[in-house]
Amino acid sequence: MSSSPSVPTSFATPIPSPLPHPRYPSRFTSSLPCDEISSLGHEDGADAVPVPDSLLSTPRMVRNAVYSYVNPEDQSEGAFLLSWNKEFAKDLGINDSKLEKKNWTAEEYQNLVKVLSGGGRKIPKAEYEKQQQEGNKGPRLAQPWAHCYGGHQFGYYAGQLGDGRAISLYETVNPETGEPWELQLKGAGKTPYSRFADGYAVLRSSIREYLCAEAVAALNVGSSRSLAILSTETMVVREDGGEPGAIVCRVAPSWIRFGSFEIFFYRKDRKNLRRLAEYVCDEVFHLPKDDPQETAHFTEQFRKFHLNKAAEAAASTPMETQTASEDASESTTTATAAVEGAVEGAPVAEPQHKPKYRNRFAKMFEQITHRTAIMVSGWQAIGFCHGVMNTDNMSVLGLTIDYGPYAFLDTYDPTWVCNHSDTEGRYSFQQQPGICLWNLGRLALTLENYIGAQERVDDREWLQQQESDPEKEKHLKEAASDIVIEILNKSFRDVFLKDYRERMNAKMGLGAADQVRDQDLTTIVVPALKWMDDHEIDFHAFFRALAEYKVQTTESVDQNMDQVEALVKRLLSPTIWQAGGQSAVEEAKDWIMPYHTRIVQSDELKDDQARRARMNKVNPAFVLRNWVAQRVIERVTESVMKTREQSKEEDPDKDLLDRVLWMCQHPFGEEQQSSTKVEQVTVDGVTCEVKRNDAGLEAYGEFVGPVPEWGQGIQCSCSS
Incomplete structure (x- = not known):
């Protein structure tokens, strides 16, 4: 029986069919530093002695590590599958013949439930040995782990956080697409990062996450995915007493977060910060190493730039030289302030024009920034409130993760706060883009030395000298600020606005991306949102109702007032319509007039039937609102109790x-x-x-x- 030298077979968990074949060993755990305590006994061979589970899961401070090996708590006794996501199972690479539960054998069902509820090591040895005969794919083995990370919570750095109740089971790769996935169990018991918590998840929150991850993904916004949800016999104690427990198997290509970088930055652990950054560049974004010829060319350009500056300085008068020096100092201060302004949501000044080299770490930050902009643009367009946008809940892949007190808007209210723990409204709906910028600023701080080193980032000796001298390190940060500002401007602000315009134009039936006009946002979309806010209009119902608006053969709104009144009456509650319906109709003209004009100017757009069909393909008829989730939770909980x-x-x-x-x-x-x-x-x-x-x-x-x-x-x- 073969095994990785990093994980002894005596310590590993077999992964049975129908679950996809594991990548063994895991790329994540074999590339990054492990918690010293949990790595004990991970040398292979007959003398390997597994660390007791009680020690592995003991909450503690973990240093010099990106993860800790930890086994899920065995909750398999009495556990059963509540739901299996057969549509996403195909994306994971599960065999077509095993996508549906009805095609599993009783043994396959039992073994799957055991693995997903922490009892995988109970799988009979005969079954385990049978799994080893799958051609040359290697053994079906996994060694679960929990991520170590820090993060800013509600604006304040909170120190070590980590996966307190989530345990990554294993990695897999879809054999057809080559796409990697990391399967994670949420509610699987204590880990070193559980602090004072129990590591469990209640059924109500598990249902919410299981459903919403799929809902957000279906609305074309980046998200983690859901594979399965299981009911367990664990009774979980929360504020309101005991609740039934559950485990969700959630999946993402990577679970690395902004906070994964922060914990090493604030601990001044430069060695492991570099290792993590290298891993994300190589394995997550597949960025090539910096080309020595390219960096040498930049060095020559940079040398010529400074020679020219020196020549200009020599030709200037002493007074002019002094002024130039003061200007340079002022520009540096301005650039630093601009970075702070960027993350606070203030206008960002363009950096001074001078040679800049974007190494792979700057490109990595650019990718993260771009993906984050697309994600939050999607949130604003579909009316989704995350609720807890702490940096430990921000994925480097721009995925919506960690579904807690989320909500889809009911009536449009930009100040809506879906998390009743957020008493200051930090994470209100309208704040989400600005908070993403703020969070990106926190991530930029962790990478600024590497970004600022530019073409010399791989000159380790030189970089170490810069970092050991506060004055020299200051120059790294100053060099990074210009690049970071430019990235925040172009890869967040510009990308966000472009994507948001395209999404909102599609929702309002104003055409595809190539038909977007700059004035659409200011003359139609924003006034329409303001009207919705003023009259307490249901956000999602608005777009479905607007799809029914017919321009027919009319050229102006005045000729189409029967349609305008029908639209407004449909959207207003009966009480509001009786009290001020005609006033609402008149106020609606602020956006309906330019909207109507925009539609009738285009032969494609004024086809009422075609426009309606296009709008209904991007505006959902079904929305997982909080009241829907609550009703489902109540009924599923009752059903679980009947089963038990x-x-x-x-x-x-x-x-x-x-x-x-x-x-x-x-x-x-x-x-x-x-x-x-x-x-x-x-x-x-x-x-x-x-x-x-x-x-x-x-x-x-x-x-x-x-x-x-x-x-x-x-x-x-x-x-x-």
């Missing part, structure tokens, strides 16, 4: 999670056209029509429509 009590009562919600998962993954409503069956369902005294698609899954039904009074403005806390 072995109730004989019929359980209509046994497959509810699968049905709602399908809605999250297909939110736009086009599937309703192929529905084959219509049922009348009564919920809380209200009868609604439920359509079922060809697969027999509920197509939206009761979860689409006006927000019930009890469900308006639901906030959540960080507790889960």
